[in-house]
Amino acid sequence: MMSISTDTTTNTKRQDDVAGKPLIELSEIRFSWPGGTLPVLEIDHFHLGHDESIFIRGPSGSGKSTLLGIITGILLPQDGDVVVVDRRINDLSGAERDRFRVDTMGYIFQMFNLIPYLNIVENVILPCQFSKSRKAQALRNSSTLEEEALRLLSHLNLGGSEVQDKVVAELSVGQQQRVAAARALIGGPRLVIGDEPTSSLDSEHRESFLRLLFEECSRMGSSLIFVSHDIDLAPMFDRVVELSEINNAPDGTAGGKE
Amino acid sequence: MKQIALLTLKSTRNRKFTIFLTVLSIGLSVCLLLGVERIRTESRASFxxxxxxxxxxxxxxxGPIQLLLYSVFRIGHATNNISWQSYQEIAEFPDVSWTIPISLGDSHKGYRVMGTSKAYFEHFRYGRKQSLQFKNGGVFDDLYDAVIGSEVAVKLGYDIGNSVVISHGAGDVSFIEHDDKPFKVVGILTPTGTPADQTIHVSLGGIEAIHIGWADGSAPSGLTISAAHARRLNLTPKTITAFLVKLNSPIATFKTQRAINQYKAEPLSAILPGVALQQLWELIGIAEKALIAVSVFVVVVGLFGMLTALMTSLNERRREMAILRSVGARPIHVFSLIIAEAILVTLLGIGVGVVLLYGLLVVAQPLLITQFGLFITISFLSLYEIMLIGLVLKAGVLAGIIPGWRIYRYSLNDGMTIKT
Incomplete structure (x- = not known):
């Protein structure tokens, strides 16, 4: 088992650079798909504070993926400002946005999060292969990346070689989601985004997964954006946003390309 | 880029069976291409x-090619013979170092019989100035002695002491046999990869002896002269088919050639063997070009196999690409992942191909010598072959660009949404 003694060092509440500004701020956003005439997303204002956990609810096709695409810098809105950690994403080049994304964000997909040809630890440390800052942060917590991965895995109840030595395909869905959570958390990104990460879990695993995720996010000092249509989980979050209420786009339910 | 190389290695290891098949098909095609090229250059050199x-x-x-065909390759017939006297006169030219007379026209079980002198075994050179070597026995001495080429010995199962009955004419099946004057095998040559392998060599006197009393290609009617009796007759030939000339200095070549071509006593042709061989090779070289074209196509097919494998893997790998994008991989990384796989697979294929080639060469070398008289040197890859390999590699990278570009577009459009 990994030593727990290093845990306190990771619990760095980044008070120094909060300075009252939110972690993410979207203003006057308007996005439409290339060739599409009507915007699919029109948001006057959206923000996320430091160490805040937010639940974004919306039926499928309500523009959730588009919103996440804009926050992560995959998509650029035609109008409006996207400011993440004091940087205006609109101004960054594609390569800069790619680097910025991995430096500041961890991402958990709905399912099949893992790369089949890498082992569990390799999957967890993947962001550190592309981000120097996350690698450096991970190495502040543990002496090697592997050790840090194992530490996170054991926090997410995936300790012990009987789980860690398994091939990715042998893991249960719940275990896969927790490995994905470890990957999203490694190197302490400012933001963890879960794109319906609990949809493939049954109800009892949902809550325990979420509880572990909360625990690790607060330990790492990461904010959490959680997108789901499952309102049962909403009470666990600091704030709940109904996407249909902030999205003014007339085509907001068309869901763009999907 | 290091992480991309590592990811490529792990990803290909994960799909090792399909990758192995692709590598094998490229390897086989590369082996074929190099093998054909090897045999082409070697057979050309040998020719x-x-x-x-x-x-x-x-x-x-x-014409030069006709003269070359019948005198060297023993294909077809001479339009005319040349007189012994002209031969003697030219052989006495001051510039001439040595001559080898050749008398053709008879055969034994489909193999040509060539009358010549002992000078043939002393002076004749082939390949890289190699002389004829005896596997068994030695030069003919007696009037009815014969020296046989290696193929004749192997195919007909002849050994020293065997008796050979020469047939009149050069056809495969001859009904007129010189069976009253059989020859005895006294020497067997080592394989040369030249028509000497398929030739039965006898003395000019021997050729003369079996034709005593023959006129205009028909057997003597009435009295025949026995083999023993023939020995006592003057067996100086009246005509021969052709002769080879070596000059004291190559500078004299054109002068001598002109002198022979303008020879007063009878119409003669003197040709430069190298030039004529080159002309003849160009004539039959179309086959070699076809062979190369076919093997190039086989390589293209092999690379298409890789392209197909890469393209079909793209859809299942779109998810993998989305995951990589979420952890910071850029579209160019995703592109490189595919290109790196194409390069890796092509390189492995080339490696397999080269190893297979040398393996095959080692196995085939003795077979090619004994079966076809073709001697293949097992040498390092020639510059041309390395260039061919370079082309295959380039084509492999090119084949990788197509799926690479496709996944690049996917990953730009899909971003991190997983589409399946």
């Missing part, structure tokens, strides 16, 4: 060197 160290070939007036 061009069918005769070496000979400055001129002289025969009755005809």
């Amino acid at each position: 061009i060197n069918t005769i070496s160290d000979t400055d001129l070939i002289v025969g009755a007036r005809s």
